[in-house]
Amino acid sequence: MATVRLEHITKKFGETTAVDDISLTVNDGEFVVLLGPSGCGKTTTLRIVSGLEVQSEGHVYIGDRVVDNVEPKDRNVAMVFQSYALYPHLKIYDNIAFGLKARHVPRAEIIKKVNETAKMLQIHQLLDRKPAALSGGQRQRVALARALVRDPEVFLLDEPLSNLDAKLRAATRIEIKNLHLRLRKTMVYVTHDQVEAMTLADKIAVINQGKLLQFASPMEVFMKPAHRFVGDFVGYPSMNMLGGELEETAAGTFFFTPAIRMKASGAQAGKYILGIRPEDIVVSKSSSKGSLECTVRGLERTGSDNYLFLDYSEGGIVASVTGPDYSAGEKVYVTFDPANAHFFDAVTGAAVPLSASI
Template identity: 50%
Template structure:
């Protein structure tokens, strides 16, 4: 196990910059998730850490050791890919043993380590089978077992659950996280799934267009996004974003007003008369008369009309028109609301976000 440090890491493919001056430290034994949409540079970053891509600029350190230009075999890393990448002509036992045989580990030790890894992944009864005889989840367990059997300093995972069905993904998330906590191996996990990131990561590093936008524990990134991109990428449904103008004692949108306490308006004094972006998550609002307000210390109300109701069983997503804008309100349980009904949307003032319109960076 080691600390991984990336310093000004940059990767260019011709004129295209895939990763742009990335600075990031992954702590010894930490489970860090690289999160972002397709093409944001997260997989390229992982491949540079693995030694499969050579950086255009910057350095990669494992502890105090500069590994920037070392081949993968000299880095003591293991990687689990999106595809299961198991050898179809080998048994489960031989698939798991393969990296140990390459390293010419003694046969007795190979057997001991294979059985140890298989037991951890609960596939010890499958060692004599071939991949074609396994389910997708079982093949992914084989891939993970093969990765940990060499006891790597760094474990790299590139969207390893994306080929599994939804129910199995949820189960495997928990198993991989518990396995990492047991092994205490430094792990870097790439995904575009914000639910995976929130449930698995000790910290999340959000990337977009090759740049690192924010790093922090999942709850911190969720509650205090530093930009509109982070705010809308994390959370389901995504954060409501409304364009408003700053007035003396309120925010004015297209056909609606949002009154806010003076302490918040004071933070916006440099934006007086200017447009800003107002954000609030669907779960940080309720419909007046429906839902619990006790957890809200300060509130503000906006009049609206119910436009559509998504009944999800455990939750209800209410689409509400306020002025000329449409927002979503997430309420717990089954809420039978009539389309067209006039309602008051109650907002938790301490959970609002305001962003600079031009930079899209957080002001409040």
């Protein structure tokens, strides 16, 4: 059993709090992605699991064992570094064998395991070379091989794809996913790339400013963001955010923004933020009841998707559209199904169970 459990982990560097009271459990065989912007504390969290960093407060469990006082070498974890951290003075073979040698695995077994792993990752023809002679993609595979060959209980991966070009990144992403499906090992993966998180993860932990904002499956994170930040960070283009107020009137409870008015219920009166994804926005050339009049600022074409940047009286909106026949300055009319709207507390940012209708 190799679950990883973090219990109220806090890490302070002097006055700054890098990790703020994070608790989560990674089940055996699960692929968990720690997702967040740079400097959010995700890498520090990973390093606390590895033992390279020691938490200020809280406990780390690997399996049923408290590992707070266990050194990295005795935690039975393997780590892939963002820089790959290949030993430049050692040949690829010795790089991969390093951890096995450190653990005094018999020589014959080392040879067998290194060759097997190298074959699996198709780097067996590189074993006699030094890291400096390898391309970025090859180095990345060696780093993976070095972790895999150890057959640890837990794999920790720190932005392993960030130094690859876009094409290679996409290809390697799939390979990592397949490796996980084949090995079914517990993996904790750090990235700031939401596409990586969505495609790889069984569960995503969204972290910002040291706090764990949501820990759920990719679909749930996308469909039901638990926090304004999650809605904003996951998905491209970002969710549109419109500030407004919930008010009780004689005609019922309404959510008002300066431009929109809709029926809503499920929370106390106060300030909230309405979030609506670009793909949930319907753009029409003719006005209808309750539609919002906008002016086209520009159209961004990516080939498959087109994003329409719109201005209305109070700000900007991005909408995902199919047709490319829009020109700047043109008037269009926007509507959306209130059922697709997300609501967040204007102060805390937490999701609010408001339900809206026209």
